[in-house]
Amino acid sequence: MFTKRIEKMANLLPAGKVVADIGTDHAYLPVYLIKNSIVPRVIAVELNPGPLEAAKNTVAKYGLQGKVELRRGDGLKPIMPGEAAAAVIAGMGGATINSILAESLEVAKSLKKIILQPMSDAHLVRSYLQSHGFRLVDEELVLEDNRYYEVLVVQPGDSSEFDDIMLEIGPILFSKRHPLLAGYLEEKICHYKQIIDSLDRSCKVGAQEKKQYFEEKVYFLEKVISCLLDVPR
Numbered sequence: 295m296f297t298k299r300i301e302k303m304a305n306l307l308p309a310g311k312v313v314a315d316i317g318t319d320h321a322y323l324p325v326y327l328i329k330n331s332i333v334p335r336v337i338a339v340e341l342n343p344g345p346l347e348a349a350k351n352t353v354a355k356y357g358l359q360g361k362v363e364l365r366r367g368d369g370l371k372p373i374m375p376g377e378a379a380a381a382v383i384a385g386m387g388g389a390t391i392n393s394i395l396a397e398s399l400e401v402a403k404s405l406k407k408i409i410l411q412p413m414s415d416a417h418l419v420r421s422y423l424q425s426h427g428f429r430l431v432d433e434e435l436v437l438e439d440n441r442y443y444e445v446l447v448v449q450p451g452d453s454s455e456f457d458d459i460m461l462e463i464g465p466i467l468f469s470k471r472h473p474l475l476a477g478y479l480e481e482k483i484c485h486y487k488q489i490i491d492s493l494d495r496s497c498k499v500g501a502q503e504k505k506q507y508f509e510e511k512v513y514f515l516e517k518v519i520s521c522l523l524d525v526p527r
């Protein structure tokens with residue numbers, strides 16, 4: 295339950311501050327944060343009744359009712375500006391994360407730090423951030439049970455403009471030469487090659503344009519890997 299991914303996100307949060315965990319599910323992150331004395335209090339928000347019940351059970355099991363406050367609601371809406379110094383929005387698709395931020399911009403901008411962990415479409419999240427007054431301050435990758443997880447650390451503020459390939463790779467993962475990045479990009483290339491193969495066999499209108507789009511992605515990602523590994527490809 296206290297996985298490497300949970301641990302990584304917990305250690306990226308500002309110690310000693312109140313944190314909001316949005317989409318808490320079983321409330322594993324809040325419990326980890328309190329049990330390890332990283333923060334004094336967590337406001338855990340959950341939209342759906344089943345996961346909220348699971349969260350209640352976890353909090354009760356650890357006797358943390360006074361330190362983890364559960365709120366039922368949508369995204370950041372149950373949080374007032376100033377109630378939390380940081381928030382975590384993890385384990386959801388990139389489009390859902392973007393809409394949670396977009397629907398509560400005032401609250402999001404009041405936070406000192408936001409940890410985002412999209413399960414898909416991280417490029418859409420980076421693109422949203424750079425055009426809506428948020429800046430990436432760190433990025434991490436976690437490999438757990440053969441799956442890569444991207445973790446974005448964000449603050450309100452002006453951002454640099456990144457091109458499409460950097461939005462996909464993660465500009466900070468690239469600039470700090472994250473040790474898991476080459477493996478992660480290899481996995482993406484493998485996935486895109488499968489798409490290219492199926493587009494090759496498709497007679498649908500636009501299949502060739504799509505194929506060219508993915509071939510270009512593969513070309514650029516291979517260049518990035520060779521740069522990371524410092525070998526010509």
Ligand SMILES: C[S@@+](CC[C@H](N)C(=O)[O-])C[C@H]1O[C@@H](n2cnc3c(N)ncnc32)[C@H](O)[C@@H]1O
Pocket residue numbers: 316317318319320339340341342345367368369370383384385386390394
């Ligand atoms: C896959 S779980 C991730 C749980 C946890 N955050 C983690 O990373 O391990 C996603 C959770 O987010 C909840 N959720 C989805 N959309 C939400 C929203 N708009 N507001 C609050 N919770 C939401 C779901 O009900 C589900 O419990």
